[in-house]
Amino acid sequence: MTDPAAQFITFEGIDGSGKSTQARLLADRLRARGIDTLLTREPGGSDGAEDIRRLLVEGEAHRWSAVTEILLFNAARRDHLEKTIEPALARGQTVICDRFADSTRVYQGATRGDLRLLADRLHELTIGREPDLTFIIEMDPEVALARGLARNSGEDRFESFGLEFQNALARGFHALAGDFPGRCVLIDGARSSAAIADDIETRLLARMTR
Ligand code: ADP
Numbered sequence: 001m002t003d004p005a006a007q008f009i010t011f012e013g014i015d016g017s018g019k020s021t022q023a024r025l026l027a028d029r030l031r032a033r034g035i036d037t038l039l040t041r042e043p044g045g046s047d048g049a050e051d052i053r054r055l056l057v058e059g060e061a062h063r064w065s066a067v068t069e070i071l072l073f074n075a076a077r078r079d080h081l082e083k084t085i086e087p088a089l090a091r092g093q094t095v096i097c098d099r100f101a102d103s104t105r106v107y108q109g110a111t112r113g114d115l116r117l118l119a120d121r122l123h124e125l126t127i128g129r130e131p132d133l134t135f136i137i138e139m140d141p142e143v144a145l146a147r148g149l150a151r152n153s154g155e156d157r158f159e160s161f162g163l164e165f166q167n168a169l170a171r172g173f174h175a176l177a178g179d180f181p182g183r184c185v186l187i188d189g190a191r192s193s194a195a196i197a198d199d200i201e202t203r204l205l206a207r208m209t210r
């Protein structure tokens with residue numbers, strides 16, 4: 001279990017698909033196994049990135065263009081990487097991150113104009129790090145949207161783009177798994193939280209002992 005093959009793990013998927021729940025459950029399970037684990041999230045995860053998060057998730061849907069969003073998400077990610085993720089990995093911790101660069105590839109890169117090249121180039125130049133393992137939780141967008149909006153968090157700017165946008169995101173995440181087959185694992189999110197967590201833990205352990 002000390003094999004660092006899966007030291008940086010990310011969760012991806014549409015809004016309300018269960019990422020935060022699964023990220024938390026996996027962190028609990030790894031800690032119970034004695035693995036020093038840091039749980040973090042994007043946008044956010046460091047003081048500066050949390051400030052930028054508020055600019056991104058609150059307010060009117062068309063507040064920012066997709067290009068401006070890519071720049072803001074990258075700025076937040078750079079701060080998160082420098083202040084939180086890299087120091088934790090250097091200390092030998094396992095890092096679980098609720099969303100990372102794949103969200104930018106799909107949300108900004110594939111749904112509101114063809115900006116995937118910009119997202120990829122900026123990532124390569126300013127972040128330059130991919131996760132070791134990415135769980136993409138797949139979920140019916142209608143169910144996920146209802147779950148997300150039911151939370152009534154005041155952070156619904158992206159949910160407010162509506163169902164068609166969530167459908168495009170779901171297709172985008174599915175296609176992304178094909179772009180990065182070495183690290184992406186598709187997970188069926190239409191099960192109980194416990195069943196999904198068992199599945200994820202089994203797949204992770206299979207990688208760690210490989
Ligand atoms: P995300 O981080 O992807 O937006 P969350 O983990 O916050 O999703 O879950 C969204 C909502 O759905 C929460 O209210 C959560 O309790 C609920 N939820 C999460 N996983 C499941 C599941 N497997 N079955 C039913 N409800 C779930």
Ligand code: TYD
Pocket residue numbers: 014015016017019020042043057073098099100101102103104105107108148158159
């Ligand atoms: P998050 O808090 O994870 O939302 P949720 O719990 O609803 O899944 O993320 C906030 C919003 O930011 C979410 O709608 C997805 C969006 N987002 C992007 O558009 N691009 C990105 O690079 C990231 C990290 C998030």
